[in-house]
Amino acid sequence: MIDLLAIAAHPDDVELACAGTMLMAKRDGKRTGIVDLTEGELSTRGTVASRRGETEAASKILGLDYRANLGMPDGNIELSQENLHKLIVQIRKLRPTIILAPSKYERHPDHESAAELAHRAWFYGGLAKIETVDENGEPQAPHRALMMLHFMQSYTFEPRIIMDVTPVFEERMRAIEAYGSQFIQPKSHGAHFTSEIAGDKTQPETYLTQASFFDWNRARASFYGMMIGTQYAEPFWAQEALGTKDLFSLVTKKVA
Numbered sequence: 001m002i003d004l005l006a007i008a009a010h011p012d013d014v015e016l017a018c019a020g021t022m023l024m025a026k027r028d029g030k031r032t033g034i035v036d037l038t039e040g041e042l043s044t045r046g047t048v049a050s051r052r053g054e055t056e057a058a059s060k061i062l063g064l065d066y067r068a069n070l071g072m073p074d075g076n077i078e079l080s081q082e083n084l085h086k087l088i089v090q091i092r093k094l095r096p097t098i099i100l101a102p103s104k105y106e107r108h109p110d111h112e113s114a115a116e117l118a119h120r121a122w123f124y125g126g127l128a129k130i131e132t133v134d135e136n137g138e139p140q141a142p143h144r145a146l147m148m149l150h151f152m153q154s155y156t157f158e159p160r161i162i163m164d165v166t167p168v169f170e171e172r173m174r175a176i177e178a179y180g181s182q183f184i185q186p187k188s189h190g191a192h193f194t195s196e197i198a199g200d201k202t203q204p205e206t207y208l209t210q211a212s213f214f215d216w217n218r219a220r221a222s223f224y225g226m227m228i229g230t231q232y233a234e235p236f237w238a239q240e241a242l243g244t245k246d247l248f249s250l251v252t253k254k255v256a
């Protein structure tokens with residue numbers, strides 16, 4: 001069983017978008033997990049094997065209780081019954097209270113497909129007449145998470161809620177740095193990559209390897225932190241209304 005489950009198209013998507021929120025949940029004693037739909041095999045830099053090692057390192061930093069890869073083809077996440085079924089099996093096995101998923105409108109089509117697949121699996125997983133079995137061939141009980149939030153990747157949106165991640169921010173950056181093959185060594189950040197590919201000039205430049213990428217990632221967290229009066233934060237969008245039993249838990253500012 002998992003309290004907070006994040007679903008994403010590629011290993012490193014969750015880390016880049018909301019590793020801080022995963023860490024904050026962990027810090028609060030919740031059980032956390034990530035299901036990656038593909039192995040990111042179309043990535044310009046690194047190999048599937050090197051990315052697996054990086055994912056493992058990042059998962060350790062996040063203290064995850066569960067991480068799985070559904071092995072769907074990168075660049076071709078189909079909204080098929082087969083893929084839907086695979087994801088429902090995971091959700092019914094893990095029985096999360098909250099699901100984090102990509103947002104509906106995204107630059108990378110895989111992110112949009114992952115958002116749609118997560119939405120369908122979230123809903124149809126709750127229907128008893130859709131039957132699935134676990135690894136042992138035992139029938140699974142239906143399950144629908146009580147809340148679904150969408151994290152921010154390339155495209156921005158007006159957040160419905162902003163999560164303060166200041167206390168775990170440096171760990172969050174270390175989880176991102178674990179994916180060394182995807183980034184260059186950022187001078188301004190003082191990061192220490194373990195991957196040999198990081199900083200290797202023979203590897204091609206990509207969107208992620210631009211010198212400013214780390215700064216942008218940090219700046220976004222800083223921007224949303226400013227919105228709620230904290231140092232760093234991660235934004236989320238939700239289709240359904242968000243409630244609270246404690247108005248005071250919504251106070252994040254220290255100065256009015």
Ligand SMILES: [Zn+2]
Pocket residue numbers: 009010013108111
């Ligand atoms: Zn991605």
